[in-house]
Amino acid sequence: MSVAIIIENVVKRYEKTTVIPNLSLQIKNGEFFTLLGPSGCGKTTLLRMIAGFNSIDGGCIKFDDKVINEIPAYKRNIGMVFQNYAIFPHLTVKENVEYGLKLRKVPKSESDRRVEEILKTVKMYDYKDRLPDKLSGGQQQRVALARAIVIRPNVLLMDEPLSNLDAKLRIEMRSVIRDIQKQIGITTVYVTHDQEEALAISDRIAVMKDGVVQQVGTPCQIYKRPTNIFVATFIGSSNLIKAKINIENGERYVVFNKDYRIKMNNLSSNVKDGQDVIVSIRPEELKIANKGLKVKILKGTFFGKFINYEFTLIDDNVFGENKVCEFVQDISDTNKFLRENDIIYLEPDLSRINVFNEDGSINLIEDVILYE
Template identity: 55%
Template sequence: MSVTISIQDLVKKYGETVVIPELSVEIQKGEFFTLLGPSGCGKTTLLRMIAGFNSIEGGSISFNDKVINNVEPGKRNIGMVFQSYAIFPHLTVKGNIAFGLQNRKMSKPEIAEKVKDILKVVQIEQFQDRMPKNLSGGQQQRVALARAIVIRPDVLLMDEPLSNLDAKLRIDMRNAIKEIQREVGITTVYVTHDQEEAMAVSDRIAVMKSGIIQHLGTPQEIYQRPANVFVATFIGRTNIVDATLKHEQGQYTLQLEQGYQEIIPNVRVPKAEAKSSLAVKVSIRPEEFIMSEDQTGIQATIVHSVFLGQHTQYFVDLASGQRAEITQESQTQLLSPGQTIYLKVKPDKINVYDAKGELNYTGSAQL
């Protein structure tokens, strides 16, 4: 059980429209791998190609060393969990979970044993004799998950499985899914448009746009050093500002508004682009702003605030007129609308991109 999935130069077309152009990626055995991106980016299309539900117009998909392009979906030994649960309304919880095992012609004692075991894993033993209509959304999703993994598939595919649940239940279920996946060790490909969800469950994330992987990495890598401005703005919250990058005496200095500048220690500019002065875009996450106590830095005016307990979220207008978002540790007295503050940045945390926002000059973010 559990395989490596190798995708090489994969192409998907609908008529003359290319949806996925020559995509290549390798998903490791037992990995929780997430396809993340906005609607229409190709993530569900790719998942359905792995499942065998969509045709392949070029390239290959392999489970371990076996190319499965022409293998029927029913013979790929995959488990699937859908957004709509898709559990059978006329069968009990136990009956739903046993369905796939019965199709595989297992003996009744073996089926009973496997169902009993998986009920414990997904923690719904007490509901085994209930009908689906008497279950909550989270309980139904656990049934769908149990049914998918009880057959011991090589690959588990999950398509937006939590999108029909309320916010608190989504958090509970994403934690449960990650724990269950770790316990059973199945190679899992998970599709979502929710960045927080992806960050919470994934070993690695592929951020997609227009059928192309923009950044492939761990949640930490993608959040801290996003490959381009699209990834920076899609993962978490950030402020994108225009600035100038100066190269003097062997070091790079970032010049922001009102003459404020910082030496950036981890800039790598390709030789072909190296100049004494470059127009750049800078990604500054809300927590990467520091309120200056000496009234130097970028002048800003408080517009309004949102108290979030340990932290407070402030929306400010910079001197340039640009609206920005900053996050600060909550104090007894909140800053008032109209109040003037000065902001500096954490130079080792921010990300500096070329003028088009396509190349990260900071750190070592790579596809």
């Protein structure tokens, strides 16, 4: 039976280093929840704490209302899918999948029925008598998934399960994992550093940095309204441009230069006149116009349905060391294609851009959700 996972003020230390200082999360019963962040941010450490492989140095983890801190891993009734599959090379597909049922002393008739059922679910029944070395990487991952699910765990934990697969197979397998998880309805915690993967499969995402949760929300919420610049640049691509706030007659404006400013009705009431800000504009939030940001085209890359252009701002007011920005041109919407050194104007979509304070730690748009 699936459970909710409650993580309250959890701390993890390795010798004198605190990897997770004070982390709290609530993962709903039956949801697909992803821990996303760069290498070393603590996401795998947290997953291993839920599994019982790592000790907990502070706080508590609950399955529903039951504290599991002191419960050993083998008694937590979890299913685990690892990065390297961890299936037994000397056992057939069927024998690998039934292994956990044998350890639990499930009667053979029941075991056979459950193994057949899950192998059909993951579309591996026709391969049940093969050894792992006769399977592709994607097929081996399906076997690992079947073995984790067949024991009917309360929680399914997945640690970068697709990182060893090629790009095309990763896309195929993430759909398989998502479909099976929804079909079975099991609470799933998934670890990845691949933001595209997280956006594609998750009900909710927790973005982590240095052991701290930066934002929790649906893929759409996090992509559209990131809580800070780290999230804005880690999830997708963003152009970061320096600007100032101007308040006139109660109206709020973002001023890019002496020739261009935009009126914004969704800025926080806490912004101050003259305040320095950073504007985050995703490539698809820019369009060619007769006014706006004056830019110089560096190059265009053709991707079939669209062209991705790199450009620099004439005013050179880009935030950060990388001065190259991007915008996307849908080829179905235009007959004009840009060339290197073309000078054009780009106008942002006011309803979609984000505005951050000077150090990028706070989003100044009104409808940002820190924790959904």
